[in-house]
Amino acid sequence: MKILVVSSFLPYxxxxxxxxxxxxxxxxxxxxxxxxxxxxxxxxxxxxxxxEIKKLCETVVTVKRKKQWSxxxxxxxxxxxxxxxxxxxxxxxxxxxxxxxxxxxxxxVIHVETMYVFQNLxxxxxxxxxxxxxxxxxxxxxxxxxxxxxxxxxLMADILKxxxxxxxxxxxxxxxxxxxxxxxxxxxxxDAVVVPNGVxxxxxxxxxxxxxxxxTILFMGNFKWIQNVNTAEYIVKEIWPLIKTENVTLWIxxxxxxxxxxxxxxxxxxxxxxxxxxxxxxYQKADILLSPIFVGGGTSxxxxxxxxxxxxxxxxxLGIKGLKAKDNxxxxxxxxxxxLASHVDTILSNNELxxxxxxxxxxxxxxxxxWESITKxxxxxxxDAVNNK
Numbered sequence: 477m478k479i480l481v482v483s484s485f486l487p488y489x490x491x492x493x494x495x496x497x498x499x500x501x502x503x504x505x506x507x508x509x510x511x512x513x514x515x516x517x518x519x520x521x522x523x524x525x526x527x528e529i530k531k532l533c534e535t536v537v538t539v540k541r542k543k544q545w546s547x548x549x550x551x552x553x554x555x556x557x558x559x560x561x562x563x564x565x566x567x568x569x570x571x572x573x574x575x576x577x578x579x580x581x582x583x584x585v586i587h588v589e590t591m592y593v594f595q596n597l598x599x600x601x602x603x604x605x606x607x608x609x610x611x612x613x614x615x616x617x618x619x620x621x622x623x624x625x626x627x628x629x630x631l632m633a634d635i636l637k638x639x640x641x642x643x644x645x646x647x648x649x650x651x652x653x654x655x656x657x658x659x660x661x662x663x664x665x666x667d668a669v670v671v672p673n674g675v676x677x678x679x680x681x682x683x684x685x686x687x688x689x690x691x692t693i694l695f696m697g698n699f700k701w702i703q704n705v706n707t708a709e710y711i712v713k714e715i716w717p718l719i720k721t722e723n724v725t726l727w728i729x730x731x732x733x734x735x736x737x738x739x740x741x742x743x744x745x746x747x748x749x750x751x752x753x754x755x756x757x758x759y760q761k762a763d764i765l766l767s768p769i770f771v772g773g774g775t776s777x778x779x780x781x782x783x784x785x786x787x788x789x790x791x792x793x794l795g796i797k798g799l800k801a802k803d804n805x806x807x808x809x810x811x812x813x814x815x816l817a818s819h820v821d822t823i824l825s826n827n828e829l830x831x832x833x834x835x836x837x838x839x840x841x842x843x844x845x846x847w848e849s850i851t852k853x854x855x856x857x858x859x860d861a862v863n864n865k
Contacts, residue, residue: 479858480602482587483513483515485541486518488529502529504850504851511534513529515538525726537576588605589607594648608655614720620635647665649856673845675846680781683785695727696730699734709737719821721818760788764789765789767791775788779799792809793809806839
């Protein structure tokens with residue numbers, strides 16, 4: 477099958493969940509299918525990153541990602557029916573590159589990665605498969621609810637526009653893909669298919685608990701995202717003071733950690749922007765992943781990877797809501813600082829619980845979240861799209 481992938485990002489380096497997902501899906505697909513990728517490329521990405529993706533694709537075409545926060549984009553948002561998110565990803569250059577590829581190659585299906593580049597597709601007879609990482613308008617709604625009151629009317633007006641366009645694209649696509657059962661149920665299509673996020677289990681070896689004088693509690697994220705900044709601050713200010721276990725270090729890992737957050741650094745609170753690029757090495761040093769999630773959708777890669785690695789997970793209900801994971805079986809769930817801190821103390825003091833959680837979680841990942849099985853599901857979606865065009 478010849479597949480044209482249109483993406484809002486170049487999926488390398490593997491420094492975000494979206495990159496990890498698309499890279500691994502393309503990697504699996506490329507063993508049996510011919511892949512052409514047309515995607516946006518950020519300013520920090522390099523020719524070396526393109527080279528890595530070219531190893532998997534027949535053709536890779538990149539379009540420069542324009543700056544999202546600009547006077548021009550804000551003005552266009554205020555004076556058009558497009559929401560701010562779509563304005564920033566509307567690229568005539570991308571549309572032309574897609575046209576060029578369609579003129580030069582006979583594709584079987586178009587895979588669109590995230591709805592906010594769907595508007596760049598030209599009119600075509602080809603079946604389209606739209607893959608949603610999140611229900612975008614719901615993610616922005618949760619963020620708006622926490623924003624300053626004076627900003628909320630403007631944010632909510634934009635969210636209504638996101639909802640309108642997102643639902644329109646859901647209807648327009650030949651096939652629609654969600655990453656969790658919950659999100660599928662919220663979409664307005666009964667034929668939507670769940671293709672979840674996954675883990676390359678060969679790259680995340682399972683580690684057994686070792687006797688250590690100092691225990692390490694890990695929080696990890698890309699701090700370009702305000703959600704990760706807010707969560708790290710919540711951990712430091714609200715959860716950390718309540719943890720009673722002695723000889724514990726809080727290890728906060730990620731790029732672009734803001735200076736005001738680093739000001740909380742101490743002997744037992746470490747901010748690390750130079751941790752290993754290979755995230756499996758990070759998990760090998762951790763004793764617990766503390767990852768409360770209050771805003772977002774889909775499934776969290778750091779939770780999946782921790783489960784695969786033998787690192788017990790303490791999170792909120794939203795952290796595993798997109799999974800089939802169960803509280804007290806695969807992870808421990810808390811909804812406030814007291815509960816989350818108590819769970820950390822319980823795991824660190826109870827070897828039997830530690831072993832049960834980690835072994836159950838690894839088995840759970842092996843049964844449900846390998847990229848091989850996930851890609852097989854996506855291949856069936858492609859075939860159904862082709863048959864129903």
